[in-house]
Amino acid sequence: MSMMPQTRSDSIISTTRRDELMRDRGDHGIALLTTMIILLLLSAMVVGVSWLVLDDQKLGGNNTDRQRAFYGAEAGMESLTASLENLFAANYAPDKTAINNLLTTPGPPSNIPGVQYIAAGSSSPGSGYQISFTPSPSNANLPASSFGTISSGTYSGLVGLMTPYTLTVTARTTPGSEVKLQRVTQTVGIPIFQFGFFSQTDLAFFAGPNFNFGGRVHTNGxxxxxxxxxxxxxxxxxxxxxxxxxxxxxxxxxxxxxxxxxxxxxxxxxxxxxxxxxxxxxxxxxxxxxxxxxxxxxxxxxxxxxxxxxxxxxxxxxGVRPLNVSIATPAIGGQPIDQIRRPQHNEDTTNSAKLAERYYSQTSLRVLLSDYDSTGSCAGSDISSTSATDLPNLIKIDYQSKTSPGTWVDVTKEILNLGYTGRNINPQGSSTAPPALAALPGSQINAQGPTAHAGVSTVNCNDPSTNAVIRLARVRDNPSFWSSGNHCGATPGQHGTDYWPNVLFDTREALLRDTALGGTQLTLAGAMHYVELDVTNLAKWFSGTIGTNGTNVLATNGFSIYFSDRRGEVKDPSPPTSVATTAALTGGFGYEDFVNPASAGGCTNGTLDQGEDVEGDYVNGVDPSPALRTYGGTPAFDNAGIASIVAPLTGLTPSTVVSNNPNCTAAGKTWPYAIANNAQDLRENPPLLFRRALKLVHGDTISLGTCNSVPCGLAVISENPVYVQSCYNNPGKCNMSSLSWSSTSVGSSVIADAVMLLSDSWNDVNSFAFPYDLGNRNSQTTTYRMAVMAGKGFPFRQPSGTAQDFGTDGGVHNFLRYLENWGGQTLYYEGSIASMYYSHQEVGVYKCCNTVYSPPNRGYQFDTNFLTPSLLPPLTPMLRTINTIGFTQMMLPTQ
Structure with missing residues (x-):
């Protein structure tokens, strides 16, 4: 086989092909490199995304854990705040031990999975739960307190006694997240008289005329x-x-x-x-x-x-919550009215905290009157001998020592030696010597005094005891030492029979409905026997002008007096549990069967109706053991109102002294609304029922010197009702014709079972002579400047056929009670009103305006001086609340 020789063209083709093959081989290398680079980038991205996902998962887990820690801390803070609030509600002045006990009892929440309360740097459970406070300079076991303006919350703007606490909660989760929260909280005591109106129970406004009092309004109902x-x-x-x-x-x-x-x-x-x-x-x-x-x-x-x-x-x-006084907290177990009640026997050992909260334990001076526990006999009397037997311990007057607070010093003889008898308020124009019975007047007589102000005439009889602080009786209308030149008989009496009790007739207490009985038909319930407190002479005794011990009394921020007269009171066989568990004296009238809505006359029905349960214990406005109390309703006489009286020369003659009430004849004679056959019987004899009161007189000027650089104030506290007669705490401006308050008045208060205002024209005699005739009980424009804390009636549904406001408690415009015809006259009042309980003694339901009173023009206004703590009346009650003023999350290095 012969080979063809290579031509030039073949050589060119071979070279080109080789170049192409070489070029293809280079392209393949670049592609591989590119692919490898892309794969590397993709791998990096996958790794980055994987790391990002893992990091996000870790961060997400951390955030979730931190949120769990935060919410755990928040839950702990709310729990600790609630624990402090509950402690304050039960114990108004907790000490260091009680506060620290909250850290373990109830302690932090234990039902939050994966959360413990452990402080930074600690491993002890619960160490992240803390309360701290500034100790008081005078007692390191107590938190320091100071007055200041409440900056936030429902009661912002008021001035309160504030105790700040710092609450700290640190929460730590099992993985280790940690959150620390801090809150500043105040427990606050608000003076009750910083409110225009305050009520423990329901509060009602429904005045007929314009009404504008001023001040804040709060009710716990x-x-x-x-x-x-x-x-x-x-x-x-x-x-x-x-x-x-x-x-x-x-x-x-x-x-x-x-x-x-x-x-x-x-x-x-x-x-x-x-x-x-x-x-x-x-x-x-x-x-x-x-x-x-x-x-x-x-x-x-x-x-x-x-x-x-x-x-x-x-x-x-x-968001409004009740405000309570200390004595009503669960730890003490009292009711608001316990502030004015006498303590029970042995309370100093059985409940010393309750005893400490009673005015009985806090005041400068105490006046206490009582019966013996059992009936006794009197061997000597003014009739059978020349002297009376001494009956000790029926009256006790003592003061609290300023050098040894809590120590009481007896001054009964000192006070009584200043005198204790009052003037004749119905002098007779002719001789009516005993045993003749003095006549009641046929028309309104002048004011009884003791002071006479512009436009007011008095009967013009002087007090036989001009320096008396208290007056227990007064010269009778027809004393044996009457003379034609001295109708008043103000010379010293020769016989005990020359004096009669201090007694007035209260029509509101006397009637079950606003319907008049016969003009001479006066019920037993209406006769209110009182002790007269001469405010001017009391101030003189405190100041050392009369007596010897007045300057030794405790008067930290002013002066105070506590009064309780329990003569004639009957034991409650089943008292409220806050008082006792066996029969005890409670300070109550003891008769509640007075509403009886189905009876036109309000006659007794023997069942508990709405509005009658005034003496019970109340928890959140409800009496858990309601009961009808009638234990005090039987008058203290024998034989159903038949008495044996001495008739000259004939020996003993039976006489009927009590008759049936014509509106409720079936009730008989042995109940409070039976009729006394002669109005004068009620005036000259001791009461047949527990009907005791205190009357303030001569109080237009209160001069007690200076306390802590301001005029010393005066607080009058009474377990019984109080009647304020004539002008009070408004020197020189008693019967002003336009609103004008004296600049020399002081911080004053009257705290009682109920408060009745009597005008400058008042005379007790007119209340007996004209019990249902407003035309002969006319008033005079009068001024009163004082804070009032007292009781009111229990509201009930309007019975059919009664007035449109019958069944109400009278409303705030009638909280201060009246007994006169105020038509055309103005009653000026400046102060603060606190309704803290139902009245236990003056239980007559509100009624107007046929027999009890006709309303005044009300010149009422809130006393803005009370917004300054130093100008408040002494011993002003404090209301308790808790206020949160700050919240912070603390950032720590461990977080």
Whole structure:
């Protein structure tokens, strides 16, 4: 086979092919490199994404764990705050031990998985749960307190006694996340007289004329708001109710659409708005409300209160909580009325905390009157011998030493040696020496005095005991030492029979309905026997002007006196548990069967009706053991009102002294509303029932010197009702024709079972001569400047056929009670009003306006001086609450 020779063209082709092959080989290398680079980049991205996912998972787990720690700390903080609040509710002044006990009992929450309360740098469970406070300079076991303005919360703007605490909670999770929270909390004591009106129970406004008192309004119950047709109620400060606000009914169920369509203006912060024009106009549904029976909450009320009133009105559902006094806390176990009650026997050992909270233990001076525990006999008397047998320990007067607080020094003889008898208030124009019976006047007689102010005439009889601090009796109308030149008989009496008890007739207490009995038909219940307290002479004794020991009394921020008269009281066989577990004296009248709605005359029915359970214990407004009490309703005489009297020359003659009540004849003669056959019998004899009171006289000027650079104030506290006669604490401006208050008045208060205001024209005799005739019980414009804490009646549903406001407690405009015809006269009052309990002694239901009183022009106003703590009356009660003022998350290096 022969070979063909290679031509030039073949050579060229071979070279080209080789170049192509070489070029293809280079391209393949680049592709491989590119692929490898791409794979490397993809691998890097996968690794990065993987790391990112893993990191996110780790971070997400950390965030979740931190959130668990935060919420655990928050839960612990709320638990610790609640524990402190509960402690404060039970114990108003906890010490260091009680506070620290909260860290373990109840201690931190134990039901949050994976969370422990451990402080930084510690491994001890619970160490992250802490409360700290600044110790008091005087006692390191107690937190320091100081007065200051409340900066936030429902009661912001008021001045309170504040005790700050710092609460710290550190929460740590099992993986190690940690959160520390810190909160500043205050327990606050608010002086009760910084409110215009405060009520422990339901509070009702429904005045007929315009009413504008001023000051804040708070009730621990429901608030009933209405105003008479064509008039305006003005509430210029914040209004709060721990219950509800009702505007479509009075508390007795009466529809406000009839007779009560007036304006109810409440502050918005920058002005006022009429509540009755809002939608809704109340916080509950419906218009069939009455005390003890109200509709369910209207959920639209909150937005209305916010948008219209800027939350200047508030109810339970918008955050309002009750404010309580210390004695009513569970740790002490008392009721608000226990503040004015006498203590039980051995209370100093069985419940010393309760004893310490009673005014009985706190005041400068005490006046106590009592019976012996059992009936005794009197061997000597003014009739059978020349001297009477000494009966010791029926009256005791003692003061608390300022050099040794808690030590009481007896001054009974010192006070009584200043005198204890009062003037004749009904001098006779001719001789009516005993045994003749002095006549009652045929028309209103002049005021009984002791002071005479412009435009007022008195009977012009002088006191036989001009320096007396208390007066236990007075010269009778017709004393044996009467003379034509001395009708008053103010010279020293020669016989005990020349003196009669101090007694007035209270028409509100006397009647079951606002219907007059016959002019001479006076019930036993209406005769109120009182001790007269001369306020001017009391101030003189405290100042050392009279007597010897007044300057030794305890008077830290002013002076005070406690009064209790239990003569004639009957033991309650089944007392409230807050008092005793066996039969005991409770300070109550002991007769509650006075509503009886089915009876036109209010006659007894023997069953417990709404409005009658006034002496029971109440927890959140409810008596857990309601009972009808009538133990005090039997008058202290024998034979159903038949007495044997001495008739000259004929020996003993039976005489009927008590008759049936013509409106309730079936009730007989042995109940409080039986009729005394002669009005003078009630005036000159001891009471047949527990009807005791205190009357304040001569109180227009109170001069006690200076306490802590301000004028010393005066607090008068009485377990019994108090009647304030004539002007009080307004020197030189008693019967002013226009509103003008003296600059020399002092911080004063009257705290009692009930408070009745008697004008400058008052005379006890007129109340007996004209018990149901307002035309002969005319008043005089009078001024009163004092804070008042007292009781009121128990509201009930309006019985058929009664007045539209019968069944109410009278409303705030009638909380201060009246017994006179005030028509055309003005009653000026400046102060603060606190309704803390139901009256236990003056239990007569509210009634107006046929027999008891006709209303005054009310010149009422809140005393803004009380917003300054140093100007408050001495021993002003304190209300307790808790306020949170700060919240912080602490950032630590360990976090």
């Amino acid at each position: 429901n608030l009933w708001l209405a105003e008479g047709d064509g008039s305006t109620l003005t509430m210029s400060q914040k209004v709060t109710a721990a219950g509800e606000i009702i505007s479509k009914n009075l508390e007795n169920g009466w529809l406000t659409s009839s007779s009560y369509t007036g304006t109810v203006n409440i502050t918005t912060g920058s002005g006022v708005a009429d509540l009755t024009s809002q939608s809704p106009s109340q916080s509950v549904l419906g218009n069939s409300n009455y005390y003890g029976n109200i509709g369910s909450y209207d959920t639209t009320f909150k937005s209305m209160a916010n948008s219209v009133y800027n939350n200047h009105i508030a109810v339970a559902e918008t």
